[in-house]
Amino acid sequence: MSSAASSPAPRRTGRPRSPEADRAILDATRAALVELGWGKLTMGDVAARAGVAKTTLYRRWAGKSELVVDAVAALFDEHLELPDRGSLQADVEDVVLRFAALLERPETKTALMAVVAESTRDGALRDRIRSAIVDRQKSLVLLGRDRAQRRGELPREDDPAAAARTADLIFDVIAGAVVHRTLVSAEPVDPEWARGFAALLIGGLRGS
Amino acid sequence: MSSAASSPAPRRTGRPRSPEADRAILDATRAALVELGWGKLTMGDVAARAGVAKTTLYRRWAGKSELVVDAVAALFDEHLELPDRGSLQADVEDVVLRFAALLERPETKTALMAVVAESTRDGALRDRIRSAIVDRQKSLVLLGRDRAQRRGELPREDDPAAAARTADLIFDVIAGAVVHRTLVSAEPVDPEWARGFAALLIGGLRGS
């Protein structure tokens, strides 16, 4: 689903695109992000690392932003999951630490904000980020809420519209706080911070 | 303080730098951000807009990132303040809406995330962002907390280290949530959202 060229009509004739090239390019992109960062990463460099012609990159991705989104999205697919830790507090701490661990990687740290910045002027890019990365994160929030409701830790909401608004709010609070702590304040998200944050969030959810 | 070249030794001899040029350059930078966005903004273009030689820009700023930080910081200086609204809830709503209004401007929307992304690989740039923008925001949080404590809405904390940790947490939660809502979720921060967010935050602060 996070594959490079979202092929609505998977061409039935002609030479098929090489899956090895796809993997090599995405791997090379992540390696280049680690070594060079977003700013100095160039399409030509990625092509050379992947052992692939530059034109092959442009056949699959429109530009640097799209390529990097897919390269980073693969990491989110791999590492974002949410086992049941038994309580809402533990689940929140867990998702916070997982997300933070992802953000502290040099590949994502330098890339994620950059593509979000680009997306403010490019609706297609924003949609790509949303479906490849953001929606996956949000589903964890929804999962955690359902579990907490089943445990009786959170009240069930009757109005679906209000429930959606609350879920959006919680998502922005969790993801935003972790991103801000990591990238702007440049302080580590350690278990202690996660504990304090989860306590703050859950206290607010009960109080309202 | 947000002036261009932080001149520790304000040269006492020779021709002084033109303050008009400073202003023209920063104005031109903001205009270029609005029209072109971070990605397509170039030093040469800014110089042309400002009616200034390109070399003049490079005498003051090391590059695009530093220039844009100063151009955006001026906006924060102008628009970030926090009048006493009489209650913690109202103060939080107010600062959220002010910060969001700044972020929804096309200049800041496209620039802020970009320079933060760059700063992950450039410590000097991170320091510049911190002193020019972030610390100013944080002081509003500290101000709001002091007011709330004076009103008796929040308990006074004895341990200064713990108090600092709490303030940092609150700052990351507020700023992070607003940024994430605006730039990632791309949804408006309206009074209703601000009310819900403030209620969540304050509920959590009381609960702990």
Place this chain on the structure above:
DNA sequence: GGAGTTACGCTACGGCTCGTAGCGTAAGAG
């Protein structure tokens, strides 16, 4: 008022990246 010092505008430049075009070749489908 002259000497010294720094800023400014202008031009020009090598170097890099971009994104594309054109071509011959490789790999599948029918």
Place this chain on the structure above:
DNA sequence: CTCTTACGCTACGAGCCGTAGCGTAACTCC
């Protein structure tokens, strides 16, 4: 075996970068 598409390679014009060099402007100190 033909058709179609992907691939590697080369080459290219265009644009931006950041700097050097020069003559001129503005201000300070003597």
